[in-house]
Amino acid sequence: MTFRKSNCGCDIFSIFLVRFLFLQSKAKMGILQNLLFTICITLRCVTSAVGLIHVTGYVGREVNVSCSYDEGYEPYKKYLCKNDCGSNNDVLITTSNPVKNKYRIHDDKTARIFTTTISDLHSVDAGKYWCGVTRFGKDIYTEVKVKLVQDSCCDTVTKIESHEGYSESIVCPYESRNQSNLKYICRGNRPSTCLQQALITSDNRENGRYRLDDDKVLGTFTVNISSLTQNDSGSYLCGVQRNSELDVFSAVELKVKEWCCVKSTKVTGTAGHPLTLQCPYPSQNQNNRKFLCKGDHRNSCRDMVMSESRLALREDIYSSSFSVTFTKIQADDAGIYWCGSDSQWRVGNHVKIQLSVVSPRHTSTVPSTMEIPGKTTTHKKTTTQNRPNKDAGQYVVYAVPAVLLLLICALVVTVYQCKHQKVKDGKAVMNRNAENEEGLEEVTAGTENNIYGNEEVVRYKQQSACYNYDDAGEDEPDYENFTTSEEVYCNENFHRR
Template sequence: MWSLHNLLFTLCIVLRCVTTAVEVIHVTGYLGSMVKVFCSYDEGYESYEKYLCKNDCGSYDVLITTSNPVINKYGIHDDKTTRIFTTTISDLHSVDAGQYWCGVTRTGSDIYTEVKLELVRDNCCDTVTKIQSYEGYESISCPYESQYQNSLKYICRGNRPSTCLQQALITSDTKSNGRFTLDDDKVSGTFTVNINNLTQNDSGSYLCGVHRNSKLDIFTYVELEVQEWCCLNSIKINGTVGHPLTLWCPYPAQNWDYKKLFCKGDHRNNCTNVTSQRRFTLQDDAYSNSFLVRITELEAADAGTYWCGSDSQWRVGNYTKIQLSVVFLQHTTTENFTTILEIVGPNSTDVPDATVYVVFAARSVLLLLLLCALVIVHKYKYYKLKEAEVPISRHPPKAAEEEELSAADVQKLKSIVCHKPYYKCPPLFFA
């Protein structure tokens, strides 16, 4: 048996006494999320009780009232200044979709406004815009319709529309937030999000959102893939301190009229322009799609990593990485030997370690002299023995002082060769 309240509600529908239900509030929510229902009322009803009910609004159909503002997953708040009471429904499931009524309690028949709740899945979208980029810098363009020129724009990571605005990386109100900036071109109907210092960790899903007060926000789904940053060419060059050096920097043909850059730094993000120094000159040759950088007099501090290119945005393929090692050549000469010293300059991680070459020419000469002396001595002894075997000499014998003089010569040779400060002869070399 129906209650008196149900009977009155049915009669009001039949007799069209629900005069305030001239419009229907359409609300769309996401499954598993929360939805808000905004219901307005006329002046004079600020102190009256408000409520939300479902179906026929029977006794058991009333979900929440302002006299008891929180029940399970329902909540209600009455803003008497704006004369709008807001009802929230959390943890939405498919059974929550359907017809609701915003009610204002009064003597006689209550005031009702019809609400239709539609639920959709919490993901987006049918189409995906894929962007491939490289570490460094990227722009994401998000188009929108002209009627939303003054609407709030934003971008978030992930693919959940229900939480996108709350987790927005940047909005059109803030315009700048850390690495992110947002520019809204209302003429073209596109807002652009720029990301600086882009890394591979920035790869993933993004949602461009346009906020709508009474309906679900509009989204554009973007899939961003960030690849490891690389360059057009990578070369290694050696230069000599005090000497000139010319570096060759090619660039893509389409960049012939771009401003050319040449800078120094371990990474392009901390690259310092060096062409302001008088020793560095840059000459462009558009016919060969390259430019030359000449260093008039190389210094030790010039060793390091250089970048030359033709695109200030550092887009891939528009620059060359140069690893320059600086060499010192030092020649020192002493008696009978020469030292040649070569040292590779700093920042030489990609070139062999610094090396020292020392050539002792004197030692080789000394060894050769020793061998010659040894041969001379043995030949001398050999002839002496031959002369002793011959009974009759065709030549008169040498005087004693001449024989002693020959021995003294040998002794002098020994002292010259074997008593140098850098070499000693073993006793067996001389009898």
């Protein structure tokens, strides 16, 4: 049976006992007063609250209220109630009915601790509760105060920037009183689930890429994350566990930038030909070892200069650069290359090269033959192509003769015109010679008695005829049609000189 909680701490049985003693002897009033005080104090220590438990929970989450009890009360019923526990409505849950609404209760009789879980917390769930142990007479109560806070953290955030492939350390401070407590780190900004989702704890100091070191002298623990990627960017919470209160947290915002280099370039080479890659470097790295490695990611690339004998590296200290030459590049040389001068792969000390390899161009000569009246002409056409063309030969055979045919037709027309012009010129000369012959006959007839009387006129005619022949530029057969008199006069003229 549950009794109403009383502030005085004395039950009805105590009152009757005191009254009985009071009636027995008024003379012994002083003794009875002392006895009454002693009984009330004793009963209060047994039946009233034996302590105060502070519990803090997150809104929207759940909280556990754990209460201990003394040996011998293991078989007794336990419960959680609210307000002053004066009615059945104040009793939220009992061990006889361990699940009710959003409450669950579990009694660990070995540890003599019963725990009540309150889920889906809201602001109305904050306040005073009582852990009760049922017994004959007055029940045993333990007072509990529940405080609710928002499930987020924190007002102050430490920001850290790093780059891909690097290692970064997150330093988390804590108070000296929590020196021996559990430390951990998780992603996100929800304190309620941080411990359950911890990336690493001080109980397990190494976990994959994470390592935790606790410096109790400085009051800090450090979490190192190696081989960073851009996926590591985000919010982190450093947590320190506290048994009776909420864990204490500090917030960190990590931003991982893309690893960058001096420049990024694309190069195309031809299979079977030499190729040279140029790699500038910062002047402060002049004395560092220079290298060229191949791989999609710089952390796993293969050093080409050390493993390939067909590569030659030359350095130019005056231009702060070096070059790597392939004596004969191959198709499988295509890929991502990194050339640099810093073995620590610090930002800005390397060059990223994307190399593509193409096949060499092939040349072929396709003959084409075309018959021309009177002769046969063979033409050759040289074509450059990357792949065979089935119609290339047909194209040469039919396209090239068409052009030559046009040229030949033009040549025939030109020759024909020249020949026709010669014939016309020859007829004109013959006509002029005939006219000269007629004139000469007339002069001869008029001077039959005095052949030399008009010698100058005859000579003139003769010379004109001869010169006309020369001017016409005719060949010797054209003169076969000249008369004998013309030949005589020409010879006569020649002898008179």
